Amino acid sequence: MADLRLARRAAGLSTVFPGSHFPSELDDGVIAFDSGFAAPDLLPDLTPFAEIALNAHRGETLQYSAGQGQPLLRDWIADLMNRDGCTLTAQNLLIVNGAKNGLDLISRLLLDEGDAIVVTAPMYFTAIPIFGVYGVEFIEIGQDEAGIRVDELEATLARRAAEGLTAPKLIYNVADFHNPSGVTMPLARRRALIELAARNHIAIVEDTPYRRVRFEGEAVPSLKALDTHGVVLHVGTFSKLVAPGLRMGWIAADPAIIARLIRLKAEGGSSALIQRILYEFGRSPAFDAHVARVRDAYRQRRDRMLASLDRELPEIRVQVPDGGYYLWLTLPVHVDGDRLAADAEAAGINLIAGSRFFAGATTGNRAPPRNHVRLSYSFADPDTIEAGIVRLAEVYRAMTAR
């Protein structure tokens, strides 16, 4: 590299390319239980909607457009969220390039170097570097069967205040089918979290990729729906509901927050073409049918993976999620999830070691528990899921027999 002077945030970044396994890069026979890829057979036929967008609306879809996003799509998303218990208008919404772009924009809005943020332990691991590049301190809070422990958070805030430490700027959480733990927060815990955040002027960043991928039970109101204080910044995405390749999502927040976020969204507006394709698909009868199909298919995959695990690896504890893409496995305490992930990958089963889901581990602040792995059931078809768990059990037996 030329002798250029880098920013502090960039000087520490590794130049090693991240070793992702995209479907197109998988070797034959490899079974992908690692990332939350969409099931290939569930990707919808968007051709008719692209034709409408590219022909009937060419002057709009191929032209520059407003930074906030196209009004029709924002109206449609507001309606989608209002049918889910919110009271929003298009003015509450900013279109973003997927949820990760939303998390980054919120970080730009709120975070200065040295700020603290609250995360769960474990947490969605891809968000760790998104927040981390802002030079933040991660405050890890545990979860129980109702999600993030508000009592532990309250005690931590009090202890920090007593020690003269700054209050955290935001709380990052996935309240529905938490990634990776699978937990869905019940109503009372949600209310307690919002009240605590509002009292302490802490923003809540509610990440909701899986909210509409619910298999059973009634939906609990979203944090945004319960927020009477304006502290919740809600992040939504079309990646799980329609297709990840569109890179399209939204932030729902107070209009004054949205106005500032627009100014920070440097590319000046997401693709008007993709926005129109989504709008045309969303208002067509194909959309509801697609969502129903997605739910049924992922439920079937979850059930197949659970049944296979129960038969092949009964000593492993599994948190059964009511929706989403993932199973969070708790191995017997002496079994090393990092080693299991490495051995499984060598045997052609890609999965992710649980230790990667702890922010403290990545910053070297804390040793994470090692007896977890995360499995995704979203990408492989049901028969492959079963075959993969059989192979994983062989790896597990070989490893634990040594």
Next chain:
Amino acid sequence: MADLRLARRAAGLSTVFPGSHFPSELDDGVIAFDSGFAAPDLLPDLTPFAEIALNAHRGETLQYSAGQGQPLLRDWIADLMNRDGCTLTAQNLLIVNGAKNGLDLISRLLLDEGDAIVVTAPMYFTAIPIFGVYGVEFIEIGQDEAGIRVDELEATLARRAAEGLTAPKLIYNVADFHNPSGVTMPLARRRALIELAARNHIAIVEDTPYRRVRFEGEAVPSLKALDTHGVVLHVGTFSKLVAPGLRMGWIAADPAIIARLIRLKAEGGSSALIQRILYEFGRSPAFDAHVARVRDAYRQRRDRMLASLDRELPEIRVQVPDGGYYLWLTLPVHVDGDRLAADAEAAGINLIAGSRFFAGATTGNRAPPRNHVRLSYSFADPDTIEAGIVRLAEVYRAMTAR
């Protein structure tokens, strides 16, 4: 707004929505000479390429994809740039969401709060807040008929060093058909700029939106083609060549720079769908025909605007550009461009006051010259251009007669 604590960069941002005039928002009869919108009749028919992308390649285009961008598109861009004098491979390229996203990523890589950057006076005004949000100091350097004055820059660097001020981190420039001044740097000036930057470890950010929209004369090698030191970060875009609504561009730089930029590209990869549509269009015979059509059409528009100005407003000096989208008008020294822009807008002609193109003016550091306006000939059709200049001349006569 809820009582949340914002980051320093965001606390100062106005919550006023930027008052852009998108084509869909224009009142009837308004003539848009302001922004660099694409001519509506030049937006290509991408339907056949979208059909290929959405059907034959659905498992790729609707799925997550690699952060660096799709290999086929990067190969094609490398080839495009190599036919323009560069020696690149796909490893030198990062796909970004339009050139503005590229400028923002480069800023994230290089800029810490308090750093200085070098810009031209005047400069592309949309880039001012993109750099500005990083808390940088703008060092404005003048231009002559050969572009940025390297002698003035060298003297400024020496003076700053003598005063103990930090060296700037980057030089931002549009070397071909500069926006707004229209100047194209000749070879000798380009070489002098690169040598000065390399000697001082300053990155050059070469923004090239209009490079392939050349109307006459031979292309001068790009700064990237001339860069033997690895100091040039080249930013390209498909906005002017294909369609702005795609929001797709690229950065060409050393692989070690690219690897770090990937880590900073928070959304995790631009839309695989848009990338495939571009690739299918780019490798089809339709692409070269489209580029030729774009050049011819914008040359015709430029010539019509120049002829109209020459007839209607002969006292206004115009820098005639060999390509691009804009005319930079120098008014008689006592005529106020800000007032002309306001009066013109009231009469239904949108144009941009020249004072907005000076970074120092936006930070309150320096009073910009007031006797300029920028006209874009890209959006209006030739007859509308002529009618608009006639109306602009009436506004000008009424204003200067007072």
